[in-house]
Every structure is written in C-alpha cells, then in structure tokens.
Amino acid sequence: MTIPSPRDTAPRVLVVDDEAPLARLVASYLEREGFAVEVTGDGQDAIERARSWRPGVIVLDLGLPNVDGVEVCRTVRTFSDCYVIMLTARVEEVDKIVGLSVGADDYLTKPFSPRELVARVRAMLRRPRQDPDGSHQPGVRFGPLTVDVVGRDVTLDGEAVELTRTEFDVLAALAARPHVAFSRRQLIEAVWGPGWVGDEHLVDVHVAHLRRKLGDDASAPRFIRTVRGVGYRMGPGK
Structure with missing residues (x-):
C-alpha cells in the first residue's frame, strides 16, 4: 500500500505571478505553513495547472503578460470553483472590480504582507461549505x-x-x-x-x-x- 506524502494531502495553492522573486517569497511563506505550492509566471500555464493539479486556492496576479489575470480567472471559472485571490499593483477601484467581476473571491493590492496573504488563504480554506449547525432547510x-x-x-x-x-x-x-x-x-x-x-x-x-x-x-x-x-x-x- 502506498502511503501518501504530506504534499499529496496538504491544501494546494497555485501562485501565479511573473515577478519571480515575489512569487518565490509568497510560496516560501505558504510552504512553511504546510501548504503544497506550485508557482508559474505564465497565464496559459496557470490555466493548465489549475485544470490538472486542481488547487484549492489560486493567488493570481492581475497584470500578467500575454494571457492576463482577468482572462485566466475567466477561463478557470469555466471548470473550477476554487478560491481566487487577485493581486494588483494598481490601486484604482476599477481594477479590483474587474478582477472580482470575472469570479475572483478576494483581492490584495501590492505591496502586501505575505503573512496577510497566508492568513487570507487559511481563512478561505476554513470557510464552511454548508450550514454549520444544520438549522438551515433546503429550498x-x-x-x-x-x-x-x-x-x-x-x-x-x-x-x-x-x-x-x-x-x-x-x-x-x-x-x-x-x-x-x-x-x-x-x-x-x-x-x-x-x-x-x-x-x-x-x-x-x-x-x-x-x-x-x-x-x-x-x-x-x-x-x-x-x-x-x-x-x-x-x-x-x-
């Protein structure tokens, strides 16, 4: 019998950012907190990894080259309901609204604290998927x-x-x-x-x-x- 490795059972987070040093920093914080992490700076690759690896959360930069974060999020939403945290280097409200309008769940404006990002990822993965006390009736x-x-x-x-x-x-x-x-x-x-x-x-x-x-x-x-x-x-x- 094959015993699954900790990485196989850990919550999965896909970090998508073309700023390689920032992506590595975010990944290191997440890995220290017990998450399995994959990193890419390419939008098309992010879509493919989201489809094959099936992360629970995607940390997604809005300003990716070629296939940008908006298009990545829009495409991912056609096959996955994973949580998406959008990262934007711009503070204009329109950028945040555009990211959320295509299915992102939350956003952070750069620069941000990696600890805050980790806290938000944890909060998302703790969110209940149904009524916790059973008081809710269907319909x-x-x-x-x-x-x-x-x-x-x-x-x-x-x-x-x-x-x-x-x-x-x-x-x-x-x-x-x-x-x-x-x-x-x-x-x-x-x-x-x-x-x-x-x-x-x-x-x-x-x-x-x-x-x-x-x-x-x-x-x-x-x-x-x-x-x-x-x-x-x-x-x-x-």
Whole structure:
C-alpha cells in the first residue's frame, strides 16, 4: 500500500505571478505553513495547472503578460470553483472590480504582507461549505428565487443560476435570516471569517454581481435590499 506524502494531502495553492522573486517569497511563506505550492509566471500555464493539479486556492496576479489575470480567472471559472485571490499593483477601484467581476473571491493590492496573504488563504480554506449547525432547510424561497443551501443550488423561475462560491456564500448568509439587516462586517464574518482584514466594501462588489446575475434592480429590488446606514437584507420591502 502506498502511503501518501504530506504534499499529496496538504491544501494546494497555485501562485501565479511573473515577478519571480515575489512569487518565490509568497510560496516560501505558504510552504512553511504546510501548504503544497506550485508557482508559474505564465497565464496559459496557470490555466493548465489549475485544470490538472486542481488547487484549492489560486493567488493570481492581475497584470500578467500575454494571457492576463482577468482572462485566466475567466477561463478557470469555466471548470473550477476554487478560491481566487487577485493581486494588483494598481490601486484604482476599477481594477479590483474587474478582477472580482470575472469570479475572483478576494483581492490584495501590492505591496502586501505575505503573512496577510497566508492568513487570507487559511481563512478561505476554513470557510464552511454548508450550514454549520444544520438549522438551515433546503429550498428557502423568495418568490421565484430558491436558495438550496444544502445542495448549494440557486434557481430563478426554475432556471439554474451559476454563482461563484463567494457569491453563493453571501446569498446563503442573507437567506439564512430573511428580513434581518446584515452590516458589511457581519457578512464579512459570516462569509470570509472573523479574522479577515481588508476593505469591507468587497461585500458591495459581490452583492452587485449577485444582483446582476439575479436580474435584481438595486433601485427596485425583488430579493436583496439595501438598508441605508446598515448593509443588506433579503425579503420584500415593508
């Protein structure tokens, strides 16, 4: 009987950055924390490794040459629901939104602390994939929208809605307590974990993507409502 090596059983992280010294530094921090790590600076190679090696998390630079991070993320999302942390050297909000719009779960702006990156990777891999206390029942309905938390399925008018892991987790957190207003911080803790540190407006971007996929107009919402001064809630208006 073949005994699996620690690398075979360790959580897998693919680091994709054409700045070789930075990629090696990030990889060394991750490896010291017990992760199995592969590194590449090429977008096309990253896609191939994501398909064959099947990492749990991809740390992905937005500004790759040739096939850039946006295209890598868009392609990976066609066959994998692994977590994606986008790295960007630019601080403009549009760069962050573009990365998240193609399916990234989180982002970091360079320069960043490798320890913070490791903490975010750990937080992602600890995120529960279903309701932890079993209190959630499958098939929570909001008119034509059904959220099946156990099966991780969403249907609208009987048609399946394709969501990323993070989009689903945000929707499931809101659906768990209809009519309750969640602050951004509460959603961060429910979805990203209490140890997450960063820009809480990350929640707004994921909610915007959810609304787009659900055909939910923010000015006249059917499902996700903005509660001014607080955050968001599910359910009909008062």
